[in-house]
Amino acid sequence: MAEDAEMGDGAAMLFHRKQSIYRSLDERYEIHGERYRGQQYSQIYFMRLHHMRNLLRSLVPKWKPNMPVNTVLGLEEGKECILVGTLYKHMKLKPSILDEYSKERSALPLAKPHNFIHHDDHLILEDESGRVKLSGSVLAPAAFVTGVVVALHGKETSDGDFCVQDVLEAGLPPQIELPIGPGEDKYVVFVSGLSVGSSEFNPLQFQLLVDHITGHLGDENEQSIASEIVRLLIAGNSVQISQGLVNGQNIAPKDHSKITEPLKELDIMLTQLVAAMPVDIMPGSNDPANFSLPQQPLHRCLFSGASAYNTFVSSTNPHQFELDNVQFLGTSGQNIDDLNKYSDAKDKLEFMERTLRWRHLAPTAPNTLGCYPYTDKDPFLLESCPHVYFVGNQDKYETRLLEGPEKQLVRLICIPKFSETGVAVMLNLRNLECHALTFSTNLEC
Known part of the structure; x- marks a missing residue:
């Protein structure tokens, strides 16, 4: 809990960063010791149909x-x-x-x-x-x-x-009651699509984000707000490495730096962040991780500086966690991007809403979206409704508060690509209100 302390007459205020209780729920997406033995994808469809049919048949008598x-x-x-x-x-x-x-x-x-x-x-x-x-x-x-x-x-x-x-349709899953009340403000910041190493990446723009949320920019009021940020979540595509260099062939010595330099630069930035607050980093489609969902955590050896801190969390994609009893669920965007290819909606938020109503995070997997060939479960089935549902690497920032028929409340958030938009998203845990943080290095009036 944060307290402000005077440093004497005319002296600057000293702010302590607020804390939150964090619990990872990524176990269902972790692959431990499982090996591919030639199994086909029919089993994952069978498990999906078996689970959903039991659910839908229980709803039929009322329907x-x-x-x-x-x-x-x-x-x-x-x-x-x-x-x-x-x-x-x-x-x-x-x-x-x-x-x-x-x-x-x-x-x-x-x-x-x-x-x-x-x-x-x-x-x-x-x-x-x-x-x-x-x-x-x-x-x-x-x-x-x-x-x-x-x-x-x-x-x-x-x-x-x-x-x-x-x-x-199955409809929104049941939800644990949202702990909204007269508590204190605590914020979670979402960012995605940093694309360190790409031509769109602007180091100064990213440094402005780092300095702002760590409390090194702005007046006392802005620093006070920064002290209320309890967690940063990076939703995929943090680096961009040329596909020609990661095609399974031996890499020429002259090209080694093209792979290592973006990771080193990202690690320097992350080290600044984890020294100030807890940070979750998710893999994305462009990151050095497995391609199929669920993507496994980025290896800690890639971040020699940041991984020395216990505030650094390398998570799966999808990522599910709990923060002060608020349930979070999100992806780096592959599930929604794939729906956008094979169906139509007025905006990305509608695609997100459909996945909740269908009670499945990635319905197009494994047909058009790569996933691990599970034989005993479908980990993308939604058994409970999150309070915050986010997807990364979208074209623009969008948000909506979805209300379900059984009084479910879900904050839907599309996190834009930071390298292209300079936009991060800030969510208040107390009431699920959120707004955009925009960073620009354009000096033109």
């Missing part, structure tokens, strides 16, 4: 009383029923390995849209007994992706399709 629940194989033409299964989205523009082969053989590059949805896309529902094509205007293919488990009310048509009349 559609006395309506029978059938399997795909048990469908009868014209008879209304409910199906529970996994959606598969047939996409005309979805990239395939054959496209990659065509690129190598063709002199002209193929078009590469940022989004692969097409008006001819259609949905298929699949369970252990079979699959059936879905029809009707209730289910919009653009809003769904492969891997989502839903319950559908409808009937089989003469064409063999299942005409959907209504859809039931």
Whole structure:
């Protein structure tokens, strides 16, 4: 707890940084001693369907009383029923390995849209007994992706399709009551996309961020606010190393510095930060970590200076933790970026909201998003609703307070790429209010 102490008449105030109680919940995303033995991805889909089907079937009596629940194989033409299964989205523009082969053989590059949805896309529902094509205007293919488990009310048509009349999603998971009250202000700062080593990286801009949140900039009022920052979270893509240097080939001695220098520069900055406050660093798609989700913590040997402090926490991606009884969950952005490629929404916050309603953090894994081939669980299933849900490396800062039907409150946060925007995000633990911190080295008026 922070207290302000006078240093004598006219002397500067001495501020002590506030403390918070931290508990990591990353165990479900950690891979310990597991080895790939040729297992396929069918098991992770089976575990997902098994878990979600039990959940959805428990909701059916309240949703559609006395309506029978059938399997795909048990469908009868014209008879209304409910199906529970996994959606598969047939996409005309979805990239395939054959496209990659065509690129190598063709002199002209193929078009590469940022989004692969097409008006001819259609949905298929699949369970252990079979699959059936879905029809009707209730289910919009653009809003769904492969891997989502839903319950559908409808009937089989003469064409063999299942005409959907209504859809039931799992909805937001149950939530532990949020400890909002007349407590003291404590802040968490989020930043992502530092991209140390890239052409966009501005060392002065990053140093301004470091100096501000460690209390070395500003007047006494700003230093007082800085003392209320209890944690910094870095949500992925902290460094950028040329892909040509990390292609599995031996690296020429002249190129060693191109890999080590960005890491050394990041470590210098991190050492300044962890000397002042606890810092969590998550791996991202560009960082020296495994590519598939869940990404394992960046090795501490990469940060010889920062790792000497017990305030330095190298975490998994996704990252789940608790701070003063406030539940946090977030990713470095891969799950939302992938949804943006294969579905449509008005903004990134809507994609985030969908993952909560579907109770799955990364529904497109393993179809279009790489993940570890689990055989006994699906770690991305959401069993409880976080109070703060964040994603890193987005194009701009966005936030919204989501209210669930059972009085759940979730602060959704899109953290922008700092190297491109100079924006970090500051969240108040007391009331979940948040605002942007913008740093600029542009001297133009």
